[in-house]
Amino acid sequence: MSIAKNYLYNVVYQVINLLIPLITVPYVARALGADGVGINAYTNSIMQYFILFGTIGISLYGNRAIAYVRDNKEALSRTFFGILILKFITTGLAYLVFLLFLNNWSNYQSIFLLQSIYILAATIDISWLYMGLEDFKKTVIRNLMVKIVGVACIFIFVHDYGDLWKYVLILALSQLLGNLSLWMYLPKTIQKVKITWNDIKGHFMPSISLFIPQIAIQIYVVMNKIMLGYLANTSEVGLFDSSEKIIKMTLAVVTAMGVVMLPRMANTFAKGEIEKVKNYLYQSFDFASYLSFPMMFGLAGIANEFAPWFFGPGFEKTALLIFSISPILVFIAWSNVLGQQYLMPVGKVKGYTVSVIVGAIINFILNIFLIQYYQSVGAAIATVGAELAVTLVQLYWVRKTIEYHKLFQSMWKYLLSGILMFVVLRLIGSLLGVGPLTTILQVISGILIYFILLFILKSQMNKKLFSLGLQKLRKIS
Known part of the structure; x- marks a missing residue:
């Protein structure tokens, strides 16, 4: 399957995983409140740490390992079962630790369970x-059906703060059934x-090599919320989490390319085609x-008018948070290419x-100093500081080869x-004020302005993608 098709399928897959909770966010925010969220x-x-230590980098390693042997069915099957059994063992141990x-944690025991x-x-x-096989269609179709059922259940069964346990259960079961369907x-x-x-233990050390960076990633992805809950309160966690959902949904469109390109890069590197890599x-x-x-620039530009009507009363601060977090979209996009699409597939x-x-x-140190004053x-x-640091280090690491x-x-x-688009979005927001229609107008205006400016500036990427789109439309018609 082509990179373009796999990219589109993976975009759908990633966006579904984030869009489903996002669709329910305005409803859930009003039903559960900032504290419940x-x-x-x-x-x-906290649960993500048990999952992290249970999977020990196996999923990321498995993607690459399958890509290396996908042309040999016997080697593919041996690799798959070896990785799978190892994962059963490690996640089983993680559940025992949980x-x-x-048994020694007094708060939210039923929710944790x-x-x-x-x-x-x-x-x-x-x-x-x-x-690893570059077959993203299956994961998209099966998960889509399960997620739709999950959304329906949220609207049917979750009505107020007392239904928090139902909300958690529905989300968790949706994930379980979606994975089971594959x-x-x-x-x-x-x-x-x-x-x-030997087929099992042979995958342990390579998985560990990818487990170490995943631990570090989880520290600055998950630790923010844990430190906020400890140094501030759960309401601040709810505000931060709601803002982050918006950023992550948008980010999925960009980082989807990383999951698609990793197996392609690994397979190309295995063939010795370095220049092609x-x-x-x-x-x-x-x-x-x-x-x-x-x-x-788009999210930063619409945040003030979007957040108040979307999240509802009590979530006004999310506008400032979305504006503040938005730069990570560029930094993560770059580090996703440098790290997941290059450094890992080529063995660096x-x-x-x-x-x-x-x-x-950097994230931990900044959190210690900043959360106590600015929550x-x-x-x-x-x-933002952590993601910038990651990108700069990766740019330094590839300086001799790229x-x-x-x-x-x-x-x-x-x-x-992007800057000119941002200016126009702020003008529209200032003139029209808070409301869904303002957001819709801002989004449409932003898209048109950005692409028109790139046509004027003769962007090759812009020209290439629009030409490809026109070719597809002609074939359909």
Whole structure:
């Protein structure tokens, strides 16, 4: 399947995972309040650590490992079962550790128990198999059906703060059933093979090599909410989490390319086609910049008029948070290309690891100093600082193999178009005020302005994508 089709499928998959909760956010925010939303975010953040230590980088490693052997069905099947059994063992141990934790933790015990369903969901998750095979269609279709049912259940069963446990249960079960649905395709994908202990343990150390950077990533992705809950309160966690959902939904459109390109890069590198790998990198980086700049300026531009009507009373602060966090759209887009699409597939995991460890340290230090004074805004600033650090370290790490001018040659066009778009969005917002119609007008205006300016500036990426789109339309008609 082509990179473009896989990208579109993965965009759909990533956006579904974030869009489903986003669709319910205005309703859930009003039903559960900032405290209820915060309790869910706080307990889920802690649960992510058990999932992280249970999967020990297996899913990310599995994607790459499958890509290396996908042309040999016997090797593919042996690799799959070896990784799967290892994952069963490690997540089983993680669940036992969770039960010990629960026995010694007094707050939100029932909510934590429901959140533990996510560990079971992670155990049976085999999406890494299909991603390694560059077959994203299956994951999209099956998960879409399960998620739609989950949304319906939220509107039917969640009505007030007392229904918090139902909300947590519905989200967790949706994840579990979505992952379980992928198993129906296994008989056509792999074959039965005899597995030895060596086939299992051989995947442990490579997984650990990717586990270390994932620990660092979780520190500055999840630690924000845990530190907010500890140093501030769960309401601040709810505000930060709601803002982050908006950013992550937008970010999924950009980072979806990373999941698609990792197996393609790994397979190309395995064939020794180094120049082709670099060419993929330059194109991906340019595409990531092309998308991330308008998203950053767009979200920052509409935040003041969007947040109050979307989230409802008590969530007014989310406008400032969305504005503050928006720069990570560019930084993560760049680090996703440099890290997941280049450093990891070509075996330079050390560079990726160093970058995220630096980011985690900076995030932790900034959180300590900023949260106590600025609460959720402090966490937002710390997040931006961490992501900037990760990107700068990765740029330094590839300096000897990658030509910077090829990465940034079109950047000024995206930056200029984004800034001019932002100015127009703020003018529209100031004139029309808060409301859904204002947001709709801002979004439409922003899209038109950005693309028109890029046509005027003769952007090659803009021309290429529109030409491709016109070709597809002609074929359909």
